[in-house]
Amino acid sequence: NAGVTQTPKFRILKIGQSMTLQCTQDMNHNYMYWYRQDPGMGLKLIYYSVGAGITDKGEVPNGYNVSRSTTEDFPLRLELAAPSQTSVYFCASRGSGTVNTEAFFGQGTRLTVV
Amino acid sequence: DAKTTQPNSMESNEEEPVHLPCNHSTISGTDYIHWYRQLPSQGPEYVIHGLTSNVNNRMASLAIAEDRKSSTLILHRATLRDAAVYYCILRDPNSGYALNFGKGTSLLVTP
DSSP, X not given: OOOEEEEOSEEEEOTTOOEEEEEXXXXXXXXXXXXXXXXXXXXXXXXXXXXTTEEEEOSOOTTEEEOOSSSSBOOEEESSOOGGGXXXXXXXXXXXXXXXXXXXEOOOEEEEEO | OOOOBOOSEEEEETTSOEEEEEXXXXXOTTOOXXXXXXXXXXXXXXXXXXXXXXXXXXXXXXXXXXXXXXXXXXXXXXXXXXXXXXXXXXXXXXXXTEEEOOOOEEEEEEO
């Protein structure tokens, strides 16, 4: 049972480079989320999706883009990496049953921008 | 958004009960209280959630004050594996009911 899978686990980017953080889930969940976590802080919401083809901004969307072409995948794109985007990124998903269904998180992607 | 307030850190001895408090004085009548925890170098994981009544599961118990302005997560016998950051969370209805994380409480468990 894979759950939520994120790749890569670690990445070092140079300033101005681009990359895509991959997130896939095998639980047929409609809701998916991207968070970032800076050292010593809680998670902050970057983008979310309530279903395939529907995405919306969270609290800290600047510098990021997302797409949701399938139920399973929710990639996060960084177009012009900046040092301020050094963080740990977590993807999460949950089912649609009620608003209180349990959310499942991936293991995270640790990104360093130098 | 309704917010939660938790102590930054707490310490417990192994095999003793732990009571982790949370204040949520602006909670709405329909907000559930969720608890997640984050073990070192891992993603958060679900612990428990509740609305008004006290709740129990295999991991923990959740005691909710009658006025719902506060709650307490209870770990009945702390183990070293319970050392983690514990987050008391209200969902954000304006963001697909995303979990709205604060800084949480860092729990240290000593042998």
